[in-house]
Amino acid sequence: AQKITQTQPGMFVQEKEAVTLDCTYDTSDPSYGLFWYKQPSSGEMIFLIYQGSYDQQNATEGRYSLNFQKARKSANLVISASQLGDSAMYFCAMREPEVGGSRLTFGEGTQLTVNP
Amino acid sequence: DAGITQSPRHKVTETGTPVTLRCHQTENHRYMYWYRQDPGHGLRLIHYSYGVKDTDKGEVSDGYSVSRSKTEDFLLTLESATSSQTSVYFCAISDPVTGTDTQYFGPGTRLTVL
Numbered sequence: 001a002q003k004i005t006q007t008q009p010g011m012f013v014q015e016k017e018a019v020t021l022d023c024t025y026d027t028s029d030p031s032y033g034l035f036w037y038k039q040p041s042s043g044e045m046i047f048l049i050y051q052g053s054y055d056q057q058n059a060t061e062g063r064y065s066l067n068f069q070k071a072r073k074s075a076n077l078v079i080s081a082s083q084l085g086d087s088a089m090y091f092c093a094m095r096e097p098e099v100g101g102s103r104l105t106f107g108e109g110t111q112l113t114v115n116p
Numbered sequence: 117d118a119g120i121t122q123s124p125r126h127k128v129t130e131t132g133t134p135v136t137l138r139c140h141q142t143e144n145h146r147y148m149y150w151y152r153q154d155p156g157h158g159l160r161l162i163h164y165s166y167g168v169k170d171t172d173k174g175e176v177s178d179g180y181s182v183s184r185s186k187t188e189d190f191l192l193t194l195e196s197a198t199s200s201q202t203s204v205y206f207c208a209i210s211d212p213v214t215g216t217d218t219q220y221f222g223p224g225t226r227l228t229v230l
Binding site for chain 1: 208
């Protein structure tokens with residue numbers, strides 16, 4: 001079974017509008033972490049935002065916020081006031097603690113296009 | 117930005133040849149990882165290291181080996197490259213003492229096996 005599911009292969013948004021990228025996850029571990037990364041066309045992976053399973057508040061980083069709904073096992077990324085530079089692939093990832101490392105499991109990504 | 121470099125950045129090789137990719141960090145992070153990225157699969161973990169000489173397998177480890185003889189370097193070796201190993205390879209680093217144990221990625225290596 002997929003541990004991380006991103007159901008939107010592609011999304012389009014107008015510049016200056018907000019957009020939500022969906023991510024659902026599956027784990028039985030009560031302690032886990034959720035991450036979002038951005039991959040522009042140049043190829044690098046850029047860390048955006050982190051949410052811990054025990055965090056009481058939704059994470060925010062500038063124009064990025066994470067809509068964390070634990071009971072629904074969803075961790076959607078919200079980008080406010082979209083900019084042309086936000087056009088990129090976005091990956092959701094989950095870390096499940098285990099001895100000897102902190103592996104990340106990635107979703108397949110959502111390609112976001114911001115239109116002028 | 118985390119100090120992570122990968123070499124080479126691009127490589128074309130032939131089936132059956134050995135290939136070694138290098139990841140170098142200047143952050144003194146304990147953990148290092150190798151991922152591969154293929155269309156439709158996101159990133160998948162190949163191997164990771166939790167200290168010098170301490171390594172373990174990831175999700176797609178067949179055909180790959182790794183070595184870590186010092187904190188700053190993590191090598192990924194394809195003993196006999198196959199066309200199915202054509203991919204983009206990313207190294208990442210993290211350290212649990214930082215709290216969130218966020219992984220930071222290198223720039224990637226594009227490998228083509230003909």
